[in-house]
Amino acid sequence: MPQPLSLVRSADGTVMGRPPPPSVSSRDPSPDTLSLHFCGVVEQIREVLEAVRRHLSAFELGGERCGAVEIALAEALNNIAEHAYGGHSHGPVHLCAQVQGALLxxxxxxxxxxxxxxxxxxGLHQDLEVTPDALPEGGFGWLLIRELTEEVSYIRSPDENRLTLIFRLE
Amino acid sequence: MNLHSTYDNDINLITVADTRIDSSVAIGFKDSMRTLTDQGPDHILLDLSNVVFIDSSGLGAIVASMKQLKSGKRLDLAGLTPDVAKVFRLTRMETVFDIHKDAAALVPRPVG
Known part of the structure; x- marks a missing residue:
């Protein structure tokens, strides 16, 4: 087994260096619930999305629904890695996915x-009726999240962002 | 980023061998595209048929690949898989590019 690279904790408590792989929390006993802890960096996102996809495969969703969840979730995780954390520090992210009837x-x-x-x-549409030079190369993340979710809610507590995305599964 | 370029029928056919164009590879994709589109035929066809997932960073990298083309060159797309097509449709970027169903229609693949 290769040893994981050592991690250095900086003064503000954020972990520097190569992040460990996402870990599945075993605290929640419900089989319908997926609980993942990981570092908020873009390099972790593929693994997290794969874990969510694996979890959803048990619910026999169609490919179209799985794709919708994966795209919106990728954008939300990109935003955390690049904007909420961003720069040189990165910190912890917790993902909790729960199927409740026809909703995720x-x-x-x-x-x-x-x-x-x-x-x-x-997440408004951008003006694409422009010369090619002026076409936007970004700013599509929230548009995709809004288009692909049933509902979005956000709560900021003193030191925590809590974003809830609700998807219709059928 | 794993991209392959072949010239055929006056088209620079660039095939993406990787299955994902996301935030972790977007800059590498854009740089590879610059290298591969600087040379060869002016008509460039990007074959995305192996790509099953793209996020907004990957989409931005494709737009950037088009914007960085030398004057007189054009970039078309081909082979969008369902989730990739969804991202182009929802962002309306499908109106910006000429999108072909299958690269083989423009550049027949060698038999065998």
Whole structure:
């Protein structure tokens, strides 16, 4: 077994260096619930999405629904890695995914910076009727999240972001 | 980022061998595209048929690949899989590119 690289904890408590792989929490005994703890860096996102996809495969979702969940979740996790944490530090993220009837609730919790204005952006369409030079190369994340979810809610507590994404599974 | 370029029928066919274009590879994708599109035919066709997942960073990298083309070159797309097509549709980026169902229609693949 290769030894994991050592991690250094910086003064503000964030972990520096190569993050460990996502760990599945065994605290929640419900088979319908997936609980994952991981570092908020882009390098972790593929593994997290794969774990969610594996979890959802038990519920026999169609490929289209799985894809919708994966895309929206990827955008939310990108935002945490690049904006809530971003820069040189990264911190912990907790993902809790729970199927409730025909809905999937995904709660993402991080200890990074709050969303600007402490409100999830509306995710508006951008003007694409422009010269090629002026085409936007970003700013599509919230548009995708809004389009692919049934409902989005966000709570900022003193030191924590809590974003809930609700998907319709049928 | 694993991209392959072949010239055929006056088309620079660039095939993405990887299955995901996401935030962890977006910059590498854009850089590889710059290298591969700087040379060869002016008509570039990006074959995405192996790509099953793209996020907004990957989408941005494809847009950037088009914007960084030298004057007179054009970039078309082909072979969008369902989740990739969904991202292009929801962001309306499908209106910006010429999207072909299958690269083979423009550049027949060698038999055998």
């Amino acid at each position: 609730h995904v709660v993402l919790t991080d200890r990074g910076r709050p969303l600007p204005g402490r409100t999830p952006p509306p």
